[in-house]
Structures are given as structure tokens and as C-alpha cells.
Amino acid sequence: MRAPAGASDVRAAQAPARRVLSDFVADPVAVVGLALLCTVVLLALFAPLLSPQDPYDLAQLDIMDARLPPGSPTPSGGTFWLGTDDQGRDMLSAIFYGLRISLAVGAASTVLALLIGLTTGLFAAYAGGRVESAVMRIVDIQLSFPAILIALILIAVLGQGTGKVIAALVTIQWAYYARTVRSAALVEKRKEYVEAARCLALPPLRIVFRHLLPNCLPPLIVVATVQVAAAIALEATLSFLGLGLPITEPSLGLLIANGYQYLLSGKYWISFFPGLALLLTIVSINLCADRLRDVLNPRLQR
Amino acid sequence: MPVYVIRRSLQALVVLFAMSLLVFAGVYAVGNPVDILINPQAEPLERERAIAALGLDKPLWEQYATFLRGAVAGDLGRSFVHSAPALQLILERMPATLELASAAMLIAVALGIPLGLWAGLRPDSVSGRAIMAGSILGFSLPTFWVGLMLIMVFSVMLGVLPSNGRGPTVEVLGVPVSFLTVEGWRHLVMPATNLALFKLALLIRLTRAGTREALLQDYVKFARAKGLSNARVILVHVLRNILIPIVTVIGLEFGSVIAFAIVTESVFAWPGMGKLLIDSINLLDRPVIVAYLLVIVALFIAINLVVDLLYSVLDPRVRLQEARG
Numbered sequence: 244m245r246a247p248a249g250a251s252d253v254r255a256a257q258a259p260a261r262r263v264l265s266d267f268v269a270d271p272v273a274v275v276g277l278a279l280l281c282t283v284v285l286l287a288l289f290a291p292l293l294s295p296q297d298p299y300d301l302a303q304l305d306i307m308d309a310r311l312p313p314g315s316p317t318p319s320g321g322t323f324w325l326g327t328d329d330q331g332r333d334m335l336s337a338i339f340y341g342l343r344i345s346l347a348v349g350a351a352s353t354v355l356a357l358l359i360g361l362t363t364g365l366f367a368a369y370a371g372g373r374v375e376s377a378v379m380r381i382v383d384i385q386l387s388f389p390a391i392l393i394a395l396i397l398i399a400v401l402g403q404g405t406g407k408v409i410a411a412l413v414t415i416q417w418a419y420y421a422r423t424v425r426s427a428a429l430v431e432k433r434k435e436y437v438e439a440a441r442c443l444a445l446p447p448l449r450i451v452f453r454h455l456l457p458n459c460l461p462p463l464i465v466v467a468t469v470q471v472a473a474a475i476a477l478e479a480t481l482s483f484l485g486l487g488l489p490i491t492e493p494s495l496g497l498l499i500a501n502g503y504q505y506l507l508s509g510k511y512w513i514s515f516f517p518g519l520a521l522l523l524t525i526v527s528i529n530l531c532a533d534r535l536r537d538v539l540n541p542r543l544q545r
Numbered sequence: 546m547p548v549y550v551i552r553r554s555l556q557a558l559v560v561l562f563a564m565s566l567l568v569f570a571g572v573y574a575v576g577n578p579v580d581i582l583i584n585p586q587a588e589p590l591e592r593e594r595a596i597a598a599l600g601l602d603k604p605l606w607e608q609y610a611t612f613l614r615g616a617v618a619g620d621l622g623r624s625f626v627h628s629a630p631a632l633q634l635i636l637e638r639m640p641a642t643l644e645l646a647s648a649a650m651l652i653a654v655a656l657g658i659p660l661g662l663w664a665g666l667r668p669d670s671v672s673g674r675a676i677m678a679g680s681i682l683g684f685s686l687p688t689f690w691v692g693l694m695l696i697m698v699f700s701v702m703l704g705v706l707p708s709n710g711r712g713p714t715v716e717v718l719g720v721p722v723s724f725l726t727v728e729g730w731r732h733l734v735m736p737a738t739n740l741a742l743f744k745l746a747l748l749i750r751l752t753r754a755g756t757r758e759a760l761l762q763d764y765v766k767f768a769r770a771k772g773l774s775n776a777r778v779i780l781v782h783v784l785r786n787i788l789i790p791i792v793t794v795i796g797l798e799f800g801s802v803i804a805f806a807i808v809t810e811s812v813f814a815w816p817g818m819g820k821l822l823i824d825s826i827n828l829l830d831r832p833v834i835v836a837y838l839l840v841i842v843a844l845f846i847a848i849n850l851v852v853d854l855l856y857s858v859l860d861p862r863v864r865l866q867e868a869r870g
Binding site: 388484499502507508521525 | 560568571681682684685686687688689690693694696697700701702708797800801804805807808811822823826827834838841842845849
């Protein structure tokens with residue numbers, strides 16, 4: 244990151260974002276990923292408007308429609324494009340609503356974890372000394388255990404529920420952000436602009452958030468993108484194991500778990516399509532993350 | 546070296562102790578096992594007798610002290626549900642998990658290193674790109690869903706592989722194993738493949754990145770300038786140098802494979818300790834949860850220690866730094 248110079252402040256601040264965008268779209272695979280991701284997000288946002296039925300309005304469900312294969316006609320003359328589950332629920336609608344819940348949980352936990360990890364990491368780097376080594380010690384120990392294990396410990400300890408799943412995801416993820424932002428901040432804080440800000444006797448809070456933070460953002464954005472995908476996958480896994488979200492919040496993982504018992508009798512669609520939706524969501528995010536990593540990598544910048 | 550081993554072992558003990566405290570306090574603060582384990586219709590007197598029998602009437606710290614005293618002696622409490630020692634329950638299921646994890650790691654290594662090497666040598670070829678695209682997919686595929694799809698294709702549609710369980714086992718030195726019989730292999734192959742996918746993708750990426758970096762090094766150029774055959778340059782000069790980080794990662798990832806086996810075991814009803822954990826969490830069988838976590842933490846610490854030591858044996862530079870510092 245070059246330091247902005249005098250009058251061209253505004254231009255210099257806008258230019259990186261535009262450069263990143265134009266670099267990003269130069270790769271066709273990344274564009275496909277981004278388009279897919281936008282579609283998924285839009286489907287989730289407008290699920291109530293796009294779904295053929297409200298899958299959780301019991302008045303709209305008919306048990307006679309249970310476990311119909313994809314393409315079966317509905318009683319009202321429509322089509323169950325992706326079949327129905329054991330309650331006679333349209334799978335397409337259930338997937339739209341499930342996406343909504345999966346994405347919301349993934350995004351909420353990522354934002355919270357980002358805020359906590361970022362603040363901790365920045366202050367650890369800025370403070371240095373004992374504070375820093377204590378925080379990084381915790382981060383190291385935590386990161387040496389696999390996420391699924393920590394999640395299960397936390398669920399066993401906290402109990403089940405939406406809030407608790409988010410709490411578990413945040414506890415797992417903050418460490419990744421803390422480590423990333425700290426290593427970026429360690430490099431940045433030795434640079435002259437930080438020294439200059441210190442000489443001006445600016446308050447530490449201002450130095451940390453206005454001067455250090457913006458320059459630590461690029462690696463953080465990449466990690467955050469990867470972690471959204473990881474959070475969504477982990478929530479789905481927990482829900483599949485019956486330890487995640489409650490039945491009142493049917494995420495994609497829960498839909499897949501529902502279809503598990505029917506899979507062995509050849510009724511594949513109840514598990515298959517929600518899993519496909521989950522897969523497409525995660526792939527699209529990972530494709531974007533892969534490209535962002537290249538675009539934001541200072542070593543590859545011209 | 547001995548100083549290093551002792552220091553690392555002491556560190557490990559501290560982590561183990563802290564974990565036991567955290568896990569115990571957490572798990573024992575959740576819910577009320579009395580409501581779950583004792584018949585609600587029971588007489589008050591009967592209830593009290595049951596509470597006393599399970600030791601649930603004592604203060605938390607006293608329960609922990611009892612637990613810790615037992616833990617040092619290898620007694621991690623009795624399962625509320627199975628009424629058997631928790632440690633014994635876990636150790637009975639450990640061979641199944643270790644067998645599954647080893648098979649998965651074997652698949653990941655046997656496929657991942659050659660594929661990664663190939664993709665690293667030909668980064669711009671169609672096959673190289675296809676391998677990389679496949680590895681992104683491997684990272685993105687939700688493990689449990691892939692497991693379901695494997696069952697759907699190979700058990701339901703084609704009917705060639707069994708969908709659950711471990712099949713008949715053969716005792717080797719008193720430990721039941723499946724990999725010695727054909728039937729055992731047929732049960733093992735699907736769960737092991739499922740568990741291997743994620744690590745396979747990781748190993749492909751790691752080997753590819755290492756190969757690409759190694760190819761630019763002077764010693765590779767020098768080996769080529771000497772007129773060595775391509776096979777010798779790749780197998781001796783490139784592969785041996787990239788194996789150091791790969792061996793470390795394989796070691797460290799073995800622990801995470803054991804942890805991830807929880808999911809695979811649930812999908813394929815594999816009778817390992819991961820499935821026991823899930824069942825215990827659902828039943829709030831706290832002694833088993835605590836015992837499982839302590840066993841796996843101990844396993845992790847042991848693996849990390851071994852990998853660290855192995856690393857310093859493999860890479861002389863690490864030892865030098867250790868001696869200087």
C-alpha cells in the first residue's frame with residue numbers, strides 16, 4: 244500500500260478498490276463464482292417471494308404429497324420441481340428458506356468473529372510485549388485443534404440453540420482473524436506513517452483504527468471470505484449431526500439430515516438437492532476467495 | 546534434545562490439565578443429569594439415593610477433585626448410560642477409529658503426492674488445471690453429504706458396497722481389525738475414501754506449491770546442468786526437499802482426521818469413538834464426553850510432540866537453531 248500524497252487523497256483512496264475490481268473480473272472462473280454467489284444471496288434474500296409455497300405454513304402442506312419424486316404435479320396444477328419431503332413440503336421452497344438460514348448464520352458469525360478477532364489482533368500487535376504473547380499463545384493453542392472438535396466441545400458445554408451455534412462459530416473463528424491481522428499489523432506498525440502519527444501525538448485508538456486498520460485489510464478480506472464458507476459448512480455439519488440449529492430453523496444441514504433415512508430406499512432427492520445447494524454456495528465463495536487472494540496479494544502486484 | 550523433550554512434555558501436561566478443568570466445569574454445568582438419568586416417577590427417597598450413588602450431590606469442585614484423582618489413576622468415571630468405565634468404552638472403540646483414520650490418510654498420501662507432483666510439474670497443462678479444480682472441489686464438498694452420496698451410488702443404486710458398520714473383524718494381538726478380510730475391506734473403503742477427500746485436496750495443493758517452488762531453486766538447475774535424468778532430478782532432488790513440510794503436515798493432520806472421523810462415523814454407522822461422542826452428547830452422558838475429550842487432547846498433544854521431534858530429525862536446520870537459541 245502506498246501512502247496517499249496530499250491533494251490526490253480521494254483518488255488514491257478510490258483507486259485500489261477499482262483496481263481490485265477490474266483485476267477480479269479478468270478471470271472468467273472468478274466471474275462465474277461471483278455470479279453464482281450473487282444468485283445464491285439473492286435467492287436467500289427473496290426466498291419468501293420466490294418460493295412456490297411457504298414450506299413452514301402447515302396449512303399449505305398436505306401429507307398426501309409426501310416423498311413425491313422431482314417433477315411430480317402439485318394438487319393446484321403446479322410442479323414439485325425438486326420433489327417433496329416426508330411432510331409433503333416442496334423441496335425447492337425448503338431449500339430457498341434453508342439457504343436463508345444457512346447464510347444468515349454464516350454471515351452473522353463471521354461478522355462477530357471478525358470484529359472480535361480484529362480488535363484483539365490489532366491491539367495485541369500495537370501493545371506488544373506480554374499482552375501480545377499471551378493473546379497469541381491462546382490463538383496458537385486454539386488453532387492446533389480442529390474446528391469440528393472445538394465446535395463439539397462448545398456445543399456439549401453450552402447446549403443447543405441458534406445463539407449457541409453462532410457463539411461456537413465465533414469462538415472458533417476469531418483466532419484466524421486475530422492471527423492474520425496481527426501479522427499484517429506487525430509489518431505495518433514499523434512503517435513511517437505510523438511513526439508520523441505517533442509523533443503527532445494522536446491517541447492510540449485513532450492510530451490503531453484510522454491508520455493501522457485500513458492497511459491491514461487486504462489479507463483480512465481474503466481470510467474472511469474463506470471463513471464464511473467454512474462457517475456455513477461447519478454449521479451444516481453440526482445440524483446434520485443433530486447438534487446444530489433447532490428444527491424450528493431448518494438450515495440446509497437439517498434438510499440433508501431429514502433425507503438421510505429415505506436415502507436407503509432410493510428417495511435421493513430429499514438429501515441430494517439441499518446438499519447441491521450447499522455445495523454450490525461453498526464453491527462459489529471459495530472461487531471468489533481464490534481470486535481475491537491473487538488480486539490482493541502484494542507480492543503479485545505490479 | 547532431552548531438555549527440549551522434557552520442556553515440551555511439561556507444556557503438554559499443563560495444556561492437558563487446563564483442558565480437563567475447562568471441559569469438566571463446562572460439561573458439568575450443562576443441564577441437570579438428575580432429570581435425564583433418573584426415572585421422573587421415582588420416589589424422592591429413591592431419587593436422593595441415585596444422586597448420591599452417582600456423586601451428583603457434592604459441590605462441583607469436589608466432583609472435580611474426585612475426577613482428577615481418578616484420572617491420574619486412569620479412571621475417568623463411569624458412564625451414566627452404559628454403566629461401564631468411560632475410559633474402557635472409549636478404548637474399546639478406539640481401534641475402529643484409528644483403523645479408519647489410517648486408511649483415510651493412506652489414501653490421501655498415495656493419491657495426493659503423485660497428483661500434486663504432476664500438477665506442479667505441469668501447472669499450465671489441462672491435466673494440471675483439472676487436478677487443481679478438483680482440489681478446490683475437494684475443499685468445498687461437505688464431507689457428510691459426500692458420504693451420503695457415496696452410499697446412494699454404491700449401496701443403493703449399484704448395490705456393490707455395504708452402507709454401514711464395520712463388518713466382521715479379526716483379532717490381532719487382542720485388537721479387532723477389519724482390514725484383513727475381504728468383507729472388512731468392502732466395509733472400510735467407502736468411509737475411508739470419504740474421510741480422505743479433504744486431506745487429499747490439501748496434500749495436492751501442498752505438494753504442487755512445494756514442487757513449483759523447488760523447481761526454481763538453484764540446486765535443481767544445478768542437477769539439470771549436471772545432466773542428470775529427469776526422473777532422478779524429480780524423485781531425488783525435488784521430492785526429497787518438499788517431503789519435509791509434507792511429512793509435518795501429514796503428522797499434524799492425522800489428529801484432525803481422527804477428529805473429523807466423528808462425522809464420517811455418524812454417516813456410515815462406523816462403531817468408533819466419534820460416534821460414541823455424538824451419542825453421549827445427545828444423552829448428556831457427561832463422564833464419556835469428558836473422557837473422550839481428554840483422550841483426544843492427549844492424543845493430539847502426543848502427535849504434535851512426535852511431529853516436532855521428527856521435524857528436527859528430518860531438517861538439520863531446525864536442530865541448529867535449537868542449539869544456538
